[in-house]
Amino acid sequence: MNRRESLKALGLLAAGAGVLATACNGESAKEARIASETSDKLPGVEDWEHERTQKLLEETFFTEHEMATITVLADIIIPKDDISGSASEAGVPDFIEFIVKDLPSNKIPMRGGLKWMDVQCQKRYGQAFIKCTEEQQIQLIDDIAYPDKAKPEMRQGVAFFSLMRNLTSSGFYTTEMGVKDIGYVGNRPGVWNGVPEDVLKAHGFDPENFFG
Amino acid sequence: MVDYQIKESPEIYDAIVVGSGAGGGMAGYILAQAGLNVLMLEAGPFFDPAKDALQLRWPWESPRRGAGTTRPFGDFDAAYGGWQLEGEPYTTANGTEFEWFRARMLGGRTNHWGRISLRMGPDDFKPTDGITDEWPITYEEVKPFYDRVDRMIGIYGTVEGIRNEPDGIFMKPPKPRLGELYIARGAKKAGVPVIPGRGAVLTESSPEIKGRGTCFYCGQCGRSCKVYGDFSSSSCLVMPAMKTGNLKVIDNAMVREVLTNDEGLATGVSYVDTKSLQEYAVRGKTVILGASACESARIMLNSKSSAHPGGLANSTGLVGRYLHDSTGSSAWGFLPQLLDRKRYNEDGVGSVHIYSPWWEDNKKLTFPRGYHIEYGSGLNMPGYGFLNWVPDAVGMVAGNGGEKRDSGGYGALLKQDYRRFYGASIGMAGRGTALARKDNYCEIDPTRVDKYGIPVLRFHYKWANEEVEQAKHMQETFKAVMHEMDAIVLSPEYGADTKYGLEAPGVIIHEGGTTRMGNDPKQSVLNKWGQAHDCKNLYVVDAGPFVQQGDKNLTWTILAMSMRTAEYILEEKKKLND
Numbered sequence: 001m002n003r004r005e006s007l008k009a010l011g012l013l014a015a016g017a018g019v020l021a022t023a024c025n026g027e028s029a030k031e032a033r034i035a036s037e038t039s040d041k042l043p044g045v046e047d048w049e050h051e052r053t054q055k056l057l058e059e060t061f062f063t064e065h066e067m068a069t070i071t072v073l074a075d076i077i078i079p080k081d082d083i084s085g086s087a088s089e090a091g092v093p094d095f096i097e098f099i100v101k102d103l104p105s106n107k108i109p110m111r112g113g114l115k116w117m118d119v120q121c122q123k124r125y126g127q128a129f130i131k132c133t134e135e136q137q138i139q140l141i142d143d144i145a146y147p148d149k150a151k152p153e154m155r156q157g158v159a160f161f162s163l164m165r166n167l168t169s170s171g172f173y174t175t176e177m178g179v180k181d182i183g184y185v186g187n188r189p190g191v192w193n194g195v196p197e198d199v200l201k202a203h204g205f206d207p208e209n210f211f212g
Numbered sequence: 213m214v215d216y217q218i219k220e221s222p223e224i225y226d227a228i229v230v231g232s233g234a235g236g237g238m239a240g241y242i243l244a245q246a247g248l249n250v251l252m253l254e255a256g257p258f259f260d261p262a263k264d265a266l267q268l269r270w271p272w273e274s275p276r277r278g279a280g281t282t283r284p285f286g287d288f289d290a291a292y293g294g295w296q297l298e299g300e301p302y303t304t305a306n307g308t309e310f311e312w313f314r315a316r317m318l319g320g321r322t323n324h325w326g327r328i329s330l331r332m333g334p335d336d337f338k339p340t341d342g343i344t345d346e347w348p349i350t351y352e353e354v355k356p357f358y359d360r361v362d363r364m365i366g367i368y369g370t371v372e373g374i375r376n377e378p379d380g381i382f383m384k385p386p387k388p389r390l391g392e393l394y395i396a397r398g399a400k401k402a403g404v405p406v407i408p409g410r411g412a413v414l415t416e417s418s419p420e421i422k423g424r425g426t427c428f429y430c431g432q433c434g435r436s437c438k439v440y441g442d443f444s445s446s447s448c449l450v451m452p453a454m455k456t457g458n459l460k461v462i463d464n465a466m467v468r469e470v471l472t473n474d475e476g477l478a479t480g481v482s483y484v485d486t487k488s489l490q491e492y493a494v495r496g497k498t499v500i501l502g503a504s505a506c507e508s509a510r511i512m513l514n515s516k517s518s519a520h521p522g523g524l525a526n527s528t529g530l531v532g533r534y535l536h537d538s539t540g541s542s543a544w545g546f547l548p549q550l551l552d553r554k555r556y557n558e559d560g561v562g563s564v565h566i567y568s569p570w571w572e573d574n575k576k577l578t579f580p581r582g583y584h585i586e587y588g589s590g591l592n593m594p595g596y597g598f599l600n601w602v603p604d605a606v607g608m609v610a611g612n613g614g615e616k617r618d619s620g621g622y623g624a625l626l627k628q629d630y631r632r633f634y635g636a637s638i639g640m641a642g643r644g645t646a647l648a649r650k651d652n653y654c655e656i657d658p659t660r661v662d663k664y665g666i667p668v669l670r671f672h673y674k675w676a677n678e679e680v681e682q683a684k685h686m687q688e689t690f691k692a693v694m695h696e697m698d699a700i701v702l703s704p705e706y707g708a709d710t711k712y713g714l715e716a717p718g719v720i721i722h723e724g725g726t727t728r729m730g731n732d733p734k735q736s737v738l739n740k741w742g743q744a745h746d747c748k749n750l751y752v753v754d755a756g757p758f759v760q761q762g763d764k765n766l767t768w769t770i771l772a773m774s775m776r777t778a779e780y781i782l783e784e785k786k787k788l789n790d
Contacts, residue, residue, distance in 0.1 A: 005425060042273065044264035046292055049282045053275055077622045083631075095277070099596075102276045146620040148607060162603070165622065169599045169630060174271035174278070179594050181627075182634050183555035187268060187593050189428035192560045194387030199554050205393050210408065212393040 056101040062111075068130050069114050070096055070164075076141055077168045084181035087172050095171035106163065113160025120157065218482065218491040225251040227781070228481055228496035230467050230511065233320030234770040235753035236502025237445030241452065242778035244459035248785075251494060252450065253465040253483055255503075256292055256316030259323060261436035261447050265290060268430060268438075271595050278595035284313075286595060290323040290436035290444075291315040295718070299663030303670045310535075310654075310671035311718035312506060318463060319446025320504065321721065322767065323436040327412040327443060327563035328586065329367050329768040331358050333376030336762030341580035343678075344647060347759045348731045348740035351378065357772035363420050365443045365771070368561075369410035376762075377569040383416040385409055386429075386561045391589025391638045394547055396566055398697025404585070404689060405571050411563030412443035412768075423452065431590070433562025442562065465492070466664055469515035469524075470499050470750065476519030478750045481511075484664050498749045498781060501727075502774065505756040506535070506654050509726035510669050513656045523656075525744035530737050531727055532655050534648040535673060536761060538722040539583060541683040541713040543690035544639035545701040546601075548609050552632050558591040570763055572685075579681040583644025583763045585689070591635040601702055602633045608700050638699060642686035646679050646717070648725045648760045673717040683714035722766050724755030742777035753777050 041050040062070065074087035074096070087093075100106040114129075117140065121129045125136045132140075144150060144157035145165075172178045194200075197207045205212025226248035229240045240252045261267075266288040271277045274287040281287070284294040293315040302312050315321040334351040355378070361367075362381040369382040385408035388396060396406040413433060414426045424447070425439025433442045440447040453459040465483045471493060473479050480495035501508040509532045515524035523531055570582035592598065606629050607619030621629065657670035687706055694701050706713035717723075730736025733745035742757050744750040753774035755766050 042266065042269070044266050044290075048298075052282065057275070078627055079623055081624050081627055083627075098275050099277075099279070102281050103279065141622060145622050146618045147604075148619050161622075162620075165603060165620075165626075166597065166600045169602070170277055170279075170596050173594045173599060173630065174596065176270070176272060179271070182594060182631060184591060184594055185555055186557040186559035186591070187270065187430060187432075188557070189430065190557055190559075192386055192429040192557075195390045195393065195558075196554075196556055199390060199556070200393075202554075203390060203393070203549065210387065211396045211406070212388070 056098065059101055060097075061101050061107065062097055065128070065130075066111065066114050067093055067097065069117065069128075072130050072137070073164055074168045074171075076137065077165050078172050084177050087168050090172050090175040090177045092168055092171035096167050099167060099171070106167070109160060109163055113157070113163065116156055116160060216491070218493050220493045221495065223495070225249050225494065225496040226785075227251070227498040227500055228253065228494060229500045229502060230481060231255075231320065231502035231504065231507070231754065232318050232450050232461065233315075233445050233502060233504065233754065234322050234767050235755070235774040236500070237319065237322070237449035237453075238771050238774035239500050239502060239751075239753045239778040239781075240459050241449040242775055243781065244453040244456045246782050247458060248782075250453070250459045251496060252459060252461045253467055253481065253494075254318050254461060254463045255466045255486065256318065256320075256463065258461070258463045259290075259292070259317040259319055259446050260451065261290070261323065261440065261444055262438050265436040265438050267432050267435040269435075271593065276596060279597070285324060285434060288432075288435050290434060291321060292317040300668075301660065301662060302668050303657050303660060305670060305672045308672045308674050309716045310673040311716050312669070312671070312723070313718065313721045314504065314507070317446075318450060318461065319436075319444045322443065322445040324434050325767060326586075326765070327433050328567070328765045329410050329412045329443075329563075330584070330764035331378045331380060332762045332764050332769050333378050335376045336760075336764065339581070339760065341574060343580045344645070344760045348729055348736075354769070354772050354776065357776045358768065361768060361771045361775065363418075365412055365448055366414045366418060366421050366424075367410060367412050367768075368408075368415045370408045372407050372569075374569055380410070382410070383414065383418070385411075386415060386565050388565050389558050389560055389590045390553070391547060391550060391635075392566050392587055394549065394697045394699075395587045395589065395638060395640070395693065398695075398699070399568060399693045401696035402689070402692040403571075404568050404693060406566050406568050406587075409564035409567050411561060413561045413563050414441050415561070424448065427561055429559055429561060431559030431562050431593075466666070467503065467511055468664070468666055469511060470501075472515070472517050472519055472524065472747070474519065476517070476747055478524075478747055486664070489664075498751065500751045500753055500777075500781075501756070502753040504754050505724045505726045505758075506532075506669060508752050508754055508756050509654060510656070510666075512727070514667055520746065525737055525746040525750055527746050528734060528737060530650075530735075532669075533650050533653045534725040534728050534759075535652050535654055535671070535723060536646045536648045536725045537717045538720040538761065538763065538765075539644040539646045539679050539682050540641060540715040540720040541686040541706070542639065542641035543687065543694065543701060543703045543713075544637060545694055545699045545703065546605055546633065546636040547638055547697065547699050548636075549698070550636035551609070552612070553591075553635050555591060558635075559593070560590065564588070577681075577685065579678045579685070580647075581645035581682075581763065583642040583682060583686060585640050585642050585686075587638070587640050589638040599630050599634065601637065602630055605633055605700070605702065637702075640690055640693065642683070642689070643720060643722070643765065644679075644682045644686070644763045645761060647676065648728070648758075649676070652717070654726065671718075675711060675714060675717065680708075680711045680714060683712035687712045722755075722761065724758035724761055724766055727752045727756035728759050729757040730759065741780040742773065743780070751777055751781065
């Protein structure tokens, strides 16, 4: 079988490249998320894996207040800009709700960290984090977002914020919106002939040589 | 009344093959092609990559975005299993460690493996170091089988003429990715040779290979390939063997023991259907174990009879002994030269594009044998955790305007940083020869059984000085390579306290040696054909027969050796019939 026949076997040739193109820009990430949460079992996923996922989806871990706090934090970490939308627009809070149930060692650090934020805000500004002004919120974030500069008494907050930041980037850049933003253009049949010539030259490699 | 009945099949197969991975798959394929009536038992479910591969799925199609919660190599990886299986425990003796990876599925671990396909060389079969044990066979004896495996399954690579890294019959290799060009340049400056990779991926079509598609470069071999463009035993051996009409597969069949007669010859095997829990016994003239090195040893040790009181073919007490995995240690970081890089599809193939075969002269070193280095880089598909390193890395280089930056951050600037650093990471991993030692072994745990009531394995494995010294040398090499390509290292600086990052035995998933072959029946379990000294119609075709691995990933040698054993079985049968 040659490459053309490979693609035929995949059912991609008849459908044309259009299928792949729409796969990347199609419906909003939110719709895709909902689809993935309610979809039937993918072929190749074991029954026990699917059942486990369904069970986790039925459970609720975070309270409404916690989810609201997560949403504000996620959008502080990844706001909307000229290239793509915000973390919450990409469905990051719901991803975080799922992933702490899936990887339960995150449950206490997340719940406790959110509480730590509220306690800090209560002491400083007399109210919970989400009730604070944007300016107040950013003042606290600035104290915990830079590990090397943070004061020793802020270290629990630093640890929480690092976790929150990692879960947010995981949740955002693995959606259609995020994949497009980061510029990943693979996951489709193609031919690999090596690094494009202009890139090789820009990096000082010789396009004629296997090892540049 | 408890209903406990063993269903016995009246049919007598020419051969029963236990396991459907590289070893079992190849043996089943050769025997079925030759017209034998073969039964294959697989402990897991049927798996056809064309239908069951999660290839070309997007990260958002996984609710955990590809995290390794239920599958250690991520949600899309093609191994049903891992280092822990529900209801199938194993134990380790105090003060020792071993991690046992099992894939329960047709094709076993070949569905997800790295496809890195290296031949063992002349010095691997007949070592010259004075420490490691020699095989009862030479490279020249195995070479014709390697050649046939190359043609039958397909492999890319380049002819290099390196003495102990024998060349094969190669298709064209994939070109390096950008990060790998930097790695090759840095490694060469550090005195470490780099050559194109060698992998079981069809980069070209071949008139000798039918029913399989050529690679379309998605870089996802680990998910198994829907067009059979890479080697999985399921798609390339077992299913073609089934098409001959001579091979029957029973899946979800967990083998309990090999059955023997009064003379101690194998008469069949007993197994439990893992779905219905019904017990079965099947009969065969020859029994071939390819259940994986430790699982085959477990079956043999659990097969006790008056003729084989210490377990089947275990009069030496060596079944389970000489267990050895590969050594492994790794490093990673990023290349400032790759920040803000231009985007293009850099998926390439799912096996290695480049690697470093062992290059040192051991006379100058404190350990025998050596290791090779596998490298990786790329504009990879996003997945859970793939950008976690970026906030730390931000503070390690100046910003785009030359300004000093602090690690961490949030907001619009962090979003720019993720874009800036994406695709700049590079990694390298050493895979080396661990010594096959009698004192590293698995045995039957006297007190524990699995959920089927089958006694489980207990492991005794400790690294010794040779392996630790090798890992130290790996880390020194990585440091030099990283330095020469101006990379910034993000992996920990491993010292003696962590054995220089040496992974626990079993983590590299190259375990072998548990049923070693040899010419002396007092010093080995199998003869040089993989046939048990104590039971002439019992053969082992996984990595159990390996006397001593080289640093070469063992699948290609399992395939060549299993082909050789299967043809020996055919010759023996012919002799009986003549």
